[in-house]
Amino acid sequence: MIDNFLQIAELLDFTSEDDFYFAQIIMRKKDNPETKGTNNSSRLIKAYYIKSVEQLFIQKEEMVLLAKHYNARVCINLNKRSFERTAFHTLKKITDQIMNKDFKSVRRAFNSACGEYLTGDKKWIIDIDDKPSIAWFDSIGNNLKFYEPFGNKIITKITTKHGFHLITIPFNVQQFKKDYPLIDVHKNNPTILYIP
Numbered sequence: 635m636i637d638n639f640l641q642i643a644e645l646l647d648f649t650s651e652d653d654f655y656f657a658q659i660i661m662r663k664k665d666n667p668e669t670k671g672t673n674n675s676s677r678l679i680k681a682y683y684i685k686s687v688e689q690l691f692i693q694k695e696e697m698v699l700l701a702k703h704y705n706a707r708v709c710i711n712l713n714k715r716s717f718e719r720t721a722f723h724t725l726k727k728i729t730d731q732i733m734n735k736d737f738k739s740v741r742r743a744f745n746s747a748c749g750e751y752l753t754g755d756k757k758w759i760i761d762i763d764d765k766p767s768i769a770w771f772d773s774i775g776n777n778l779k780f781y782e783p784f785g786n787k788i789i790t791k792i793t794t795k796h797g798f799h800l801i802t803i804p805f806n807v808q809q810f811k812k813d814y815p816l817i818d819v820h821k822n823n824p825t826i827l828y829i830p
Contacts, residue, residue: 635828635829635830636793636794636795636826636828636829637827637828638792638793638825638826638827638828639690639691639694639827639828641790641792642690642710642712642792642825642827643687643690643691645712645757645789645790645801646684646687646690646712647714647755648685648686648687651685652716652717652718653685653714653715653716654683654684654685654714654715654716654717655683655684655690655710655711655712655714655715656681656682656683656684656710656711656715656748656749656824657681657682657683657684657690657693657697657708657709657710657711657824657827658678658679658680658681658682658708658709658710658824659678659679659680659681659697659700659701659704659706659707659708659709660676660677660678660679660706660707660708660709661676661677661679661704661705661706662675662676662706662707663675663676663677665705665706665707666704666705678745679700679704679706680700681745681748682697683715683717683748684710694828697827697828698828698830701828701829701830702830705830706830707795707826707827707828707829708826708827708828708829709824709825709826709827710824710825710827711749711822711823711824711825712757712801712824712825713755713756713757713822714753714755715748715753716753719753720744720747720748723747723750724743724744724746724747727743727746727747728740728743731743749822750822755803756803756804756821757789757801757802757803758801758802758803758804758805758819758820758821759799759800759801759802759819759820759823759825760799760800760802760817760818760819760820761794761797761799761817761818761819761820762797762798762799762800762817763794763795763796763797763798764796764797766816766817767797767816767817768797770814770817771800781805781806781809781810782805782806782809783805787802787803787804787805788800788801788802789801789802789803792825792826793826794825794826794829795826795829799825799826801825804821807819807821
């Protein structure tokens with residue numbers, strides 16, 4: 635069991651009523667190979683629009699219960715969202731879907747818009763989940779100061795099922811990928827809140 639609620643709560647920053655963080659309970663086929671009826675690699679069980687740290691902890695019991703029931707994971711994107719921008723983006727998505735006669739997708743438009751990064755401070759993830767990546771992290775000594783703009787990029791380290799996510803501020807990814815081509819950098823992916 636992995637519970638990162640307390641650590642992640644410290645990273646959330648709410649500066650207006652328009653701010654929210656997008657959290658999801660996701661059932662992955664990789665963790666549930668017996669699941670049938672979908673071609674996707676994962677299935678959304680429930681989405682949450684977190685408007686405060688208090689709300690995160692109010693929702694925690696339900697999130698944990700559903701994650702255990704579905705053998706799913708609770709994830710949260712640490713790039714803050716805007717209700718206003720998400721609403722306008724949803725309207726555009728729905729208009730495009732209707733014009734393309736993709737009526738079945740309309741019901742998922744808001745969650746789809748929530749999954750797209752539109753504004754705010756950026757937080758990236760360096761995914762460390764195999765022996766070479768862990769060896770790389772050990773070799774840099776928790777320090778990414780040597781990438782532009784200069785200064786340490788690592789905000790924190792979040793435990794995952796097979797390793798950890800380094801939560802970072804943006805840096806020169808092109809140079810990083812030249813130096814470390816096998817290590818993934820995600821610019822708009824969720825990290826782990828809870829895994830049963």
